[in-house]
Amino acid sequence: RPAGTVAAVDLGATSGRVVLGRVGPDTLEATTVARFPNTPVFAGDGLHWDLLGLYGEVLAGLREAFRLEPRIASIGIDSWAVDYGLLRQGRLLGIPFHYRDERTARGVAAVHERMPHAELFARNGLQFLPFNTLYQLAAEPAEVLALADRALLVPDLLGYWLTGEARAELTNASTTGLLDWSAQAWDDELIAGIGLPAGLRELLPPLVAPGERVGALLPAVADSLGGAADVVAVGSHDTASAVVAVPMRADSAAYISCGTWGLVGVEVAHPVRTPEALAANFTNEGGVDGRVRLLHNVMGLWILSETVRGWEREGHAVELPALLAAAAEVPAGSVPVFDVDDPRFLPPGDMPARIGAWCAEHGLAAPSTRAGIARAIVESLAQAFADAAATAARLGGLELRTIHLVGGGAQNALLCQRTADRAGVPVLAGPVEATALGNLLVQARTAGFVDGSLEALRDLVARTHEPRRFEPRR
Ligand code: ADP
Ligand code: LRH
Numbered sequence: 001r002p003a004g005t006v007a008a009v010d011l012g013a014t015s016g017r018v019v020l021g022r023v024g025p026d027t028l029e030a031t032t033v034a035r036f037p038n039t040p041v042f043a044g045d046g047l048h049w050d051l052l053g054l055y056g057e058v059l060a061g062l063r064e065a066f067r068l069e070p071r072i073a074s075i076g077i078d079s080w081a082v083d084y085g086l087l088r089q090g091r092l093l094g095i096p097f098h099y100r101d102e103r104t105a106r107g108v109a110a111v112h113e114r115m116p117h118a119e120l121f122a123r124n125g126l127q128f129l130p131f132n133t134l135y136q137l138a139a140e141p142a143e144v145l146a147l148a149d150r151a152l153l154v155p156d157l158l159g160y161w162l163t164g165e166a167r168a169e170l171t172n173a174s175t176t177g178l179l180d181w182s183a184q185a186w187d188d189e190l191i192a193g194i195g196l197p198a199g200l201r202e203l204l205p206p207l208v209a210p211g212e213r214v215g216a217l218l219p220a221v222a223d224s225l226g227g228a229a230d231v232v233a234v235g236s237h238d239t240a241s242a243v244v245a246v247p248m249r250a251d252s253a254a255y256i257s258c259g260t261w262g263l264v265g266v267e268v269a270h271p272v273r274t275p276e277a278l279a280a281n282f283t284n285e286g287g288v289d290g291r292v293r294l295l296h297n298v299m300g301l302w303i304l305s306e307t308v309r310g311w312e313r314e315g316h317a318v319e320l321p322a323l324l325a326a327a328a329e330v331p332a333g334s335v336p337v338f339d340v341d342d343p344r345f346l347p348p349g350d351m352p353a354r355i356g357a358w359c360a361e362h363g364l365a366a367p368s369t370r371a372g373i374a375r376a377i378v379e380s381l382a383q384a385f386a387d388a389a390a391t392a393a394r395l396g397g398l399e400l401r402t403i404h405l406v407g408g409g410a411q412n413a414l415l416c417q418r419t420a421d422r423a424g425v426p427v428l429a430g431p432v433e434a435t436a437l438g439n440l441l442v443q444a445r446t447a448g449f450v451d452g453s454l455e456a457l458r459d460l461v462a463r464t465h466e467p468r469r470f471e472p473r474r
Pocket of ligand 2: 012013079080081082099237238239260261263297
């Protein structure tokens with residue numbers, strides 16, 4: 001059977017890309033045709049995504065994709081979770097907020113007054129994160145919600161602009177907190193129970209599962225791109241697509257989808273809503289093919305990149321590979337391990353100062369050199385990854401034999417090695433572009449270029465993208 005071509009749009013919080021994939025039973029080749037930074041903007045009432053700017057880059061990338069390969073069977077879109085745009089009669093009402101905007105605190109208070117976290121967890125299985133969509137919606141002024149007739153998550157909004165079809169893809173819908181995963185339906189009772197306006201349910205579009213067709217490109221869009229294709233739903237939550245392309249044995253491995261965030265977990269068949277999972281603040285997010293991603297959000301490389309941005313604002317040019325090389329020379333025992341999940345690290349700002357404050361509060365000496373700060377961040381992330389991987393395996397009822405680390409962080413050899421050392425099991429690093437590969441694979445299956453279960457898709461990843469192995473050292 002010949003390989004065929006599909007295109008993936010993958011928007012991460014750090015950068016976005018458009019990737020062309022040639023996929024067949026023995027082929028998985030991905031070519032990045034466009035890559036662009038994702039730079040949020042603080043404007044007026046808060047921190048926003050430059051969504052139109054990103055959409056412009058997506059269109060330019062797709063145009064280039066059609067120029068290189070006129071026969072593209074389909075396009076799939078994934079992005080970071082939880083954020084959304086409100087629309088009225090197809091018109092976007094305001095610029096979508098960034099999940100790091102602090103307005104969400106209002107929504108948390110309003111929701112928990114009616115339904116405490118433990119009760120929410122029993123229904124939606126989600127870990128507490130202050131930016132889960134339900135809290136964001138609860139923070140919206142009633143007048144704004146009353147104006148809206150649609151709410152679309154970011155990948156669904158882009159899909160709507162491309163096709164005119166409004167859908168909510170299931171894996172990303174599972175991050176809203178408003179979905180009943182077992183019923184694969186919006187949870188009307190929960191929506192009413194947390195005090196969202198009665199009309200809110202009408203804003204939520206029909207659900208679509210990964211692999212299902214969303215629609216054809218609108219004629220005007222197809223004209224401007226110089227090609228025609230269907231948009232097909234993928235695991236539109238970027239982490240769901242990444243987990244598709246983790247070349248793992250799900251019965252004995254944990255994964256870390258490591259970019260802006262470190263999503264550390266295991267794959268299970270059913271949500272785990274036990275008191276232990278609640279206490280560990282683990283989440284049950286929807287995966288492709290009905291699988292469940294039992295995981296914990298670790299703050300991730302955001303802390304390092306925000307640190308570097310701060311130094312750059314002060315006028316110091318910092319190259320990440322050089323910084324990490326210097327950090328590798330700093331003795332591990334000389335730097336403190338701090339709690340990367342402390343909420344103070346969530347909003348943008350001065351990370352070294354916050355690390356210093358955390359250390360002072362805990363009677364530890366704060367690192368002072370740039371290499372020392374970078375090393376402390378890497379050590380602290382590695383410890384958080386090791387702890388979360390062990391907890392994930394315990395909660396999921398499996399024996400942890402390996403950890404797969406995928407995403408941009410797989411290029412960080414120091415982090416991979418120290419995660420292996422602290423976890424005491426091998427870390428298999430890569431693919432770096434797991435998210436785009438998972439997006440491509442689900443589309444390729446729909447197009448008939450490959451078939452099979454997630455295990456077969458992962459086997460294809462393993463055969464075409466050999467991971468780099470880091471053995472644990474003491
Ligand atoms: P996201 O999908 O959240 O936008 P990525 O998976 O693209 O994130 O990962 C971005 C991260 O990858 C960066 O923050 C950086 O820490 C890391 N990274 C990128 N390039 C390198 C490199 N050459 N060496 C080490 N780390 C890198
Ligand atoms: C990673 C991610 C993560 C979510 C966060 C909002 O990009 O999608 O899985 O929790 O962004």
